[in-house]
Amino acid sequence: MMKTGTMRAFLILCLILVALAGAGCSSLGVQPWERDLLSAPGMQLQPDPVVTALDDHIYFSKEASTGGLGGAGGGCGCN
């Protein structure tokens, strides 16, 4: 079902990102005791999953684009 060229590109992208994660990003970041600010609700990548889900539903019903950070998909006949 999935086109071969696209699958190959996706797998290469996976390998690059995992390699980056493991080695290239090791100089960035904080120590475990420096996570005070990062743990606050306002510092989460998705502070409110309900707002994200409701927004996703509005925008994929009214626009032609889909996908985003953690977008779970899900079908609907929304028109």
Next chain:
Amino acid sequence: MKAALASACGLLGIAGQPAEATEVRTAILGYSEQDRVQAFEAVIDATHEFGGGKIGNLHVVYDALSGASPSGAVPSQALQSFTRPSGNGVYTTAPGETPLDDTFRDTRMAVSGSLTLPLDRVTGLTAGLYGSGEHDYSSLGANLALTRDFNRRNTTVSLRAGYFDDTINPEGGRPAPFGVMLDQALSPRLDGDGSKQTLDLSLGLTQVIDRRTLVGLNYVFSEVDGYQTDPYKLVSVVDPVSGEPLDHLYESRPDARVKHALLAKLVRQVGAHNLHLSYRYFTDDWGVRSQTVDLRFRWNAGPALYVQPRLRYYHQGEADFYRRFLVEGAAMPDHASADYRLGAMDDYTPGLEVGITRDNGHLITLRAEYYLQTGESHPAGAIGQLADQDLFPTVKAVIVQVGYAVGL
């Protein structure tokens, strides 16, 4: 599933047994377009941490839609009469008005659940199921996600896969592609229900930059195969001189679609406040290209109150087979749709959210936004009377949401 994953990333790597905890978020949302669609949604999202990094999530949505939706047909200088999608009865459109199909009513229930299990101190596996149903549409799906932390939990990589099987059984059955809309009768129909299958694959990376900065990158690949035409939408065939509609045909879309989305997000502490900035680039093989910028600034007025203005901007280029209208005598394309949602558009959403934390720790959120969709009202090539018509009236919608969360 999103809340579960966020919690999983937070819990992984902590020595010892985290206590059991339950978080429940509820919200009701009202969406109202001026003179068009109204929607009401109610959501319950419950996440339970069982301890030891095991997390369960349940998400239930109810929505009810009503109102009128553009059929895709063009406005005319004369009164127009359209047959309802079911074949029973007609609706009329006044001269100069955009034809709106006012039989648009639906209620939908969607339920999804997921379970996250820690595979080791830095790795989590999440499995989920999804199901939704409305009178003419149902969807079943399953998803799997793997997350792993690196570099003292400063880096998280996640792999997600989702599969959905959707079935559409429209009122009156599915019209044959480019079938002519007949007066108070059904045009030729396709046999049986329509179905489509969706495969979503995504790869995510989040990286802590410093004490005040977090970035996220997400790539989503999606392949959709099967019936993707909107069985209720029309494309008008117009006279090559006067621009008056002669016939209205049921639209036709390709039965395969490959989509790519790349999203980058920045979260930054600015003083005592938080900045959220995201950018998404989307492209697909239907020719749609879009860019989305979303900016939120959470102004924290102490631990119990925040005020968060928001601005979202969206730009979309039209699909290859988007045709606002077809011209009598011209060669028929393989596919055509006049659905404005596949057309070129610029959308703006300014909004404001307020969060109030009560003494007992419960959180009340109030959100109000204004959603503006603008497109090509007077495209080049608008023939005859169409040049004087507004072929993409600006869509204006108000969004209001009230939320209540406990156990945060």
